[in-house]
Amino acid sequence: MPESLNPRLLSFYLASLHELGGALARTPRKLDQNKPLRESLYRVLGTFAVGAGMILLWDEDEALLRAAAAKGLRAPAEGLPLKPALARALAAGRRPFHPHLLPGGLADAEPLFRELIGRRNIQLIVPLTSGHEFAGLLLLGPRVNGRPLSPLETDVLTEMAGVMALRITDARARRRLDRQLHETRRLNRELRRIYLETVRALASVIDGPEQDHRPGHSARVAALAAQIGRRLGLDRDRCEALYLAGLLHDVGKQIIDRDLLRKSGPLAPGERARVEEHAAAGYELISHLRFPWGDVAEIIRHHHERLDGTGYPDRLRGDELSIEARVLMMAEAFDSMASDQPWRPRLTIERIVEQIEANLGLQFEPRVVQALCDAVQDGLESPDGAAGEAAVFGAPGEPEFVPHLRASFDPALIHQMLGELRRRLNNPRLNRTARVIEIVEPAG
Incomplete structure (x- = not known):
């Protein structure tokens, strides 16, 4: 029976091809693939009874x-140019050749x-060619039996080299x-950083001319909201x-009269209604923009809603409010209470905690309040530990709300009062139907 039709021989070579493919399937993505390549080399040597061999990979760079x-062959100490x-030219040919009988087109090799041969018996x-891409060379020493490869064996070797x-x-x-x-x-991280820095610059303009009574308010709210969310x-x-919604939450106040925003006394009903338009106005101003992260416009629209449905502009209640809107309303209210306003100085930390506790379940969700306590206390205790997270959402360094709190209280x-608030949050007997205390400042 001709060798090319010998079933046992064909079965042996097919099994060798299969085993070779299995060994190479474990090749890692990095070109630290010596182990699978070594296994593949051993399979080729064993298949054709060759005592020595080497695989050289082409470093295109x-x-x-x-x-x-x-x-069985000494590997070159350095790469060969x-x-x-x-x-x-090597990629154009797939067939094995003797180093002293170079195919046409390889005279320059x-x-x-x-x-490469030197004293090696090659x-x-x-x-090693896939399509038109050159991957390297497989070098083989003499066969143990001293016989040359048959045409069938040459074909099988060529196929095995193709698999490799x-x-x-x-x-x-x-x-x-x-x-x-x-x-x-x-590049995406860099673009995000530039994008956020641009929005931060816009937020500083929003906070500056119209709201110079509380500089940095938007940046502080943004950092606190992001930390609560985390x-x-x-x-x-x-x-x-x-973070982005926090930076832009007051953008709608650009349509409000500046003197009205700076009014030092109580607002008349008509004036309050005018100020409350800023949430919906902010939504209209940016709703046509396609932000990379979430529905920023919706978060801004609802940052003055309340869980009990008495907020504005849509009087949403409970689960109708996204978690992002609940977080932003908490961050905004906390910073507003902790900051001087045209109509009052900042509240004491005791008064802030009292206001938050009185509005649990009415304006503030207890788990969001718990996250607020964690964010503030963590920021005050280990600003360096929070710096990495802050840098993700804004400027490098500690979150923007931390220096303001240190300077104000x-x-x-703060640790004592927030610790007490946290303990009360964990008390199942806490009465969460307390009277509503108006803590949304008259200027919105």
Whole structure:
């Protein structure tokens, strides 16, 4: 029976191809693939009863051939230069050849192979080629039985080399993709940073001319809202949406008369109604913009709603309000109470805690209040620990609300009062139907 039709031999070679593919399927994405390549080399040597061999991988970036696996042959200590044009010529041929019988088009490769062979007993060189992409070379020493490869064995060796090349080029392509993805992510982070810095600059303009009684209010609200969201387990995109909404939550006040916003006394009903228009106005101003994170416009629209349905502009209640809106209303109210206003000085920390507790379940959700306590106390205790998170959502360094609180209150007293509030939140007997205390400032 001719060798090409020998079923047992065909079965043996097919099994070898299958085992080779299995070994290479474990090739990691990085080109630290010596172990699977070494296993593949051993399978090839065993299949054809060859005592020595080597795999050289083509480093396209440095135009070098580097040893990846070897058995019985001394691997070159350094990479061997291989010009791209010669690599393309090697890629054009898939068939094994003897180093002293170079195929047409490889005359320029003679110095390379002469250096490569040196004192090594190399009988065959097999290009590792996938499609038109050159992956490297498979070098084989003499067979144990001293016989040359038969045509069938040459065909099988060529196919095995093709499988190896396919796996190598696939790993190389994925490595390139990983690098590109890493660079894309880096650029995306940089764009996000620039984007947020631009919005921060806009927020400082919003806070400046119209609201110079509380400089930095929007930045503080943004940082506090993002930190509350993080402690509630919201993902990064939702926390960044909160940060952005915090920066822009007062953008609608650009349509409100400046003197009205700075009024030092109580607002008349008509004046209050006018000021309350800013939430819906802010929504209208930015609803046509497509932000990278969440529905920022909706969060801004609802930052003056209340859980009991008495807020504005839509009188939403309970679960009708997104968690982001509940977080922003908490952050905004806390900073407003902790800051001087045209009609009153900032409240004491005792009074702030009293106001929050009295409005639990009415304006503020207890779990959001708990997250507020955690965010404020963590920021005061370990600003360096919070700096990394703050940098994700805004300027590098500690969250913007921390210096303001330190300058306005005794940090020890803040810890004491918030600790008491946290203990009350954990008390199941807490009465959450207390009277409504108006804590939304007259100027909204």
